[in-house]
Amino acid sequence: MLQLHSSTFNNNIKTEYRKAISSQTQSLRETMLRQLFAKSTAKYATFSFIQFNPHREMHSRNKKAMELIAKGWSALKEVDRVIDYCELNDKRLIPLLRAAKENFELALEADNSNTHARYWLSKLHLKYHVPGACKAVGAALLVEAADMGDKDAQYELGCRLRVENDYVQSDQQAFYYLEKAVDQLHPGALYLLGAVYLTGDCVKKDISSALWCFHRASEKGHAGAAIAYGSLLLRGAQVPECLTKFSSKRGSAAKRTKKNVDHPAGNPVEMAKEQFRIAATAGCDLGLKWLQRLEEVERLLSESNSTDGVPQSNMAVL
Incomplete structure (x- = not known):
């Protein structure tokens, strides 16, 4: 009877010991998990800040817009190279003009504040026989680009305003935009x-x-x-x-x-x-x-x- 009681006591001690070890292990595991979670959260927060940094996003949009402008400009230069040797509405120029127009429009969608895209798109509407060209749209884009500080647009607008027209004080307006371009x-x-x-x-x-x-x-x-x-x-x-x-x-x-x-x-x-x-x-x-x-x-x-x-x-x- 005494031996049975002794074995039962030992079993109880072992059970309590196992419970203590198990609780310590669980506590240690929870501590380690908390530390890992805190580190991963900090890394994710840092990554999120880098990923959604507004300046980085703005630079990315501007870079994409400049790449599209370069493609449109190359197509337009090819048109300028051969336009003196063919008719203005030559069908062979249509693909190049359409490609230039699409690239400038995509550049403006990528970065709405890009003045170069506005200027080149306005020039395309005002000067070239591109499908869907509109003089009013070209004039509006040119004025917007000039008011936003693009020196090429300011010079172009100043030259166009110097042409005789029915608008009042066009010479003064032309002189205003020319001075803005001269400042640059x-x-x-x-x-x-x-x-x-x-x-x-x-x-x-x-x-x-x-x-x-x-x-x-x-x-x-x-x-x-x-x-x-x-x-x-x-x-x-x-x-x-x-x-x-x-x-x-x-x-x-x-x-x-x-x-x-x-x-x-x-x-x-x-x-x-x-x-x-x-x-x-x-x-x-x-x-x-x-x-x-x-x-x-x-x-x-x-x-x-x-x-x-x-x-x-x-x-x-x-």
Whole structure:
């Protein structure tokens, strides 16, 4: 009887021990699960923040839109390459025009704030015989792109507003958008604004402002501005002080010394030559003709000086 009682007691002890071990194991398991859950939750939260970061999402949309714009632009350039050798409504151009239109529309859907997509889509509606083209839609897109700050759209809209129409104060509106494009140093807008200041059309005539505009456009490789700038220099126009100060501050002292030796600031012929070289580099035949004319005048002057021994002014011969 005593032995039976002893075995029962031992069994009870073993049972209690197993229960204690089981409860400790369960508690440890729950602790480990909590820690794993907390770590996984933190990782998921970090991943979710990265995935739904608004700046990252905006960059992704903009990148997709630019890829679509590049595809549409390539199709449109192919149209420009062959459009001079066929009819405007040639059926062979329709697939390219339709592809360009679809890509620009998809780019605008991907990123509604993209001004380049608006500008190119407006140009497609206004200039090309694309299926479904609408002048009113093109004009609305062009105005939206210009108001959103696209410099190409501002220049295009300024040029279109300068055409005679029935709208009131169209010249003032054109001048407003041209100035906006000039603020962003658009070369075409700089050249056109320089012509406006040179002729005094709808603004007060200002040769210094015209020279400044031509100079900045010429720096960006605009051939027409370089020709206009060089021609004004040959006619004796004085370079504005702001341009001489600006050029004197650029580059190192050694470069400035070398530049002053090669192209003296007081020699308008050398300065005009530099502008005509810019135009020739841009592919303008008129720049080459001006350079040839200046070389011929210099040759005639050198021959005349060697014969008569009397120096003459280059400006007088030109």
